[in-house]
Amino acid sequence: MTTAAVAQPRRELTSLTAEPERRLLLFLAARVPARIGPDHLTALGLLAMLAAGAAYAFSSRWPFLLLAVNGALALNWLGDSLDGTLARYRQRTRPRYGFYVDHMVDAFGALGLLLGLAASGWMAAWLAVSLLIAYLLLSVNIALAACSRGTFKISYGPFGGTELRLLMALGNTVVWLWPQAVVAGHEVMLFDVMGGIALLGVVAALLRSTAQNTCALYALERL
Secondary structure, three states, X not given: OOOOOOOOOEEEOOOOOHHHHHHHHHHHHOOOOOOOOHHHHHHHXXXXXXXXXXXXXXXXXXXXXXXXXHHHHHHHHHXXXXXXXXXXXXXXXXXXXXXXXXXXXXXXXXXXXXXXXXXHOOOOHHHHHHHHHHHHHHHHHXXXXXXXXXXXXXXXXXEOHHHHHHHHHHHHHHHXXXXXXXXXXXXXXXXXXXXXXHHXXXXXXXXXXXHHHHHHHHHHOOO
């Protein structure tokens, strides 16, 4: 019995750092030792994100751990970004396996990261959980669009995973130095301000993408 071939979704990446990042990842892939495979890098990315969440959770007691989060985010970028590039460089791609594992690893990583942030006290717990829900809904939307339209959207406008990590690292550093801000004459946690802006951005991207995908699929299958 033969297994029908499944077309690999077309990757769509238009972020600010996409081209220099692509060149850097190819440079690194050529120098990865043979004993290290894409699955090792995927595991590194997940463990790094869970470590970032743990560092957030304990940073209320030891604020310097906010900087440790930045180091974990760098390791997460390395594992999460290089695993697919390495598989393609070595011509050992597994499209269905990679697509599924990548999405599940990202989901568990986001769960660990944002629950750690919710436990830290730097951001209101309800806001961190709202961010997590919005992110997971956006991930569901991306996966469904990849299956139904054949397009795997990795970035939205100039923002992709790398840009979000850089913004988060910058935010961690600023909060470590100045944890609070004054808004309309009231002192608020700076992470609450940044989290509110991030939530609005994710929800806007989700609604816009949902509308675009719905309209495109309706046009393809008009009765």
